[in-house]
Structure formats: C-alpha cells, structure tokens
Amino acid sequence: MTGVRQKVVIVPCSGIGKTYGSVSRQAAYIVVEDLRPEDTQLAALSRLVMGDEASREMLARNPAITIDGCKLACATKMVRESSGVVAQDFAVLDVYRRYKQFKPQGISELNEGGEQLALALAEEIVGVVDHIITNSGGKEHRSINNLPERGENG
C-alpha cells in the first residue's frame, strides 16, 4: 500500500491593500515555490471563506501553517472553522518585532525591507515545516542555515 505524502498547507492573509498582508503572501510564495516546494502547498483564504471542498479536504488531510497580517487573524480563524489543524500560526507584526531592521512598506510592490522581512518569515516557516515533515516520517531536510541566499532563486 502506498501512503499519500503529507504536505504542509500554507495559508497566508488575504488582506489586499495592506503591507503586512503582502508580506504574508510573499513569505508564503517563497516557501511554497522556492524553499520547500515538495513539502508544502498553498491554500487561498478566499477559497476557504467560500467553503471550497477541495481546500477543506486539503486541510482535513494535512497540517496547516497560517500567516496573519493583522490581529483579526482571519487565516488562523478560517482554517480552524474549516476543521483544519493549525500546526503553527505566524503574525507578521510579531515577526517584524524580531527584525526591526526590515521595515516593510509598499503594497502591490514591497520595498527592500518588506522583501527581507518576507524572507525572514519564510525561513521561520521552513523551520516549522521541516519539523512537521520530519516528525511525520518524511524525508530529511536541509538545515535552514543552508537556505539559498536571498535572490539566488531568481
């Protein structure tokens, strides 16, 4: 019998027109597209809000990491309301407090600080992803200290 490989679902904030929402989505893209494409998949918050069955099923089968852009914590709340399991929730503001040097600005296009903050957040998420995958019997992963340098992925 072949088991289905577990993937961690990344659910970012859907806040449009908010810098911190943009940082959350950029971090999610970095994780899902560049750093851990084999171990993660993206879920759109809007689909969960609409009750999309495929998204709900994805959450039923896999742990989720949520990234909230503000204290309303829509991503975390929506995953829970969709019967998903939040393995770890991140708030962009809390991450920014740890990286004061990366001041995010911009919305449709983040400034340098926003991009760096997104990368820092992505690296924190990767640490959690690796922990989840390792504990679920998945493959061994690179240390987050060996992540590609910023910009190495194009």
Place this chain on the structure above:
Amino acid sequence: MPELLEFTVDKFTFQVASDRLYTEAGVWARLEGALVRIGISDFLQQRSGDVAFAEVKPTGTPLYYDDEVAVIETIKVDISLGSPVSGTIMEFNSALEITPEVINQDPYSGGWLALLEATDWVADRARLLDPQAYFEKIKQQAEEETR
C-alpha cells in the same frame, strides 16, 4: 479604572478616560502628585493601528510643550508624539520595549508612555482639552470620516 466616556461609530467604539486632559493630537496627561503621567488616547491608538515599536525619549530629557516625547511605529504609520507638558522625563514605561502592544490593549493604564516633572503645569493644563471637549472633538471627527 477611570470613568469612561464612550461612543460608537460604525463598528468602532471609542473611549475617553475622564480623569485626565488631552492634546488635540490625542496625547493625554494626568497629574499624579508632583508628576504628570502621559500616554495616548484610545481613539489615537485605534486609528493608528497595531503598535510595532514605541520609543520614548530617555529619562532626564528636558522637553518643552509639544516637543517630541515619543515615536510610535504602527502597521499603518509612524507617529511623532508631542509632549502635552513642559518638563523633564523622570521615568519611561520600559514595558513598551518588550510589549509595545500594551498601548493598544490598555492605552489609559498599562500603555502609559512617560512620567514627567512638569515645569509649569498650570500654564500647560490651560492648553489642554478637558475630557468632554476631547470627546466631542473626536466624535465629530469620527462621524465625518464615516460619511
């Protein structure tokens, strides 16, 4: 807990503590013995958004009325806060270094900014708004913004 004046506009409820005075910008001042404690109003903190960092001028800093006493960086904006009184900073709220969000959570108590020794409280208080005047001002402002 001070008595609060309160109004609701749209989905937002704003509170004004009735035991202190206010600048038009929303910085409050409360006389405590020989010292004056300062902070920001509930209205100002709600309009400004979640506080990421708060930096208050260090102890010993002399200030004139409206000199910058603190800078607050929120998810929306950076705000330079003018001192509501002239005097010297005797103490600042060190909790803000670790938990600046207390400004959002408890603006009239735990989220205070600094304690000053005022040089001319009588003159400064004359420039400040009493709670009812500040309440009317922000109520009008909030209602205009929601039209």
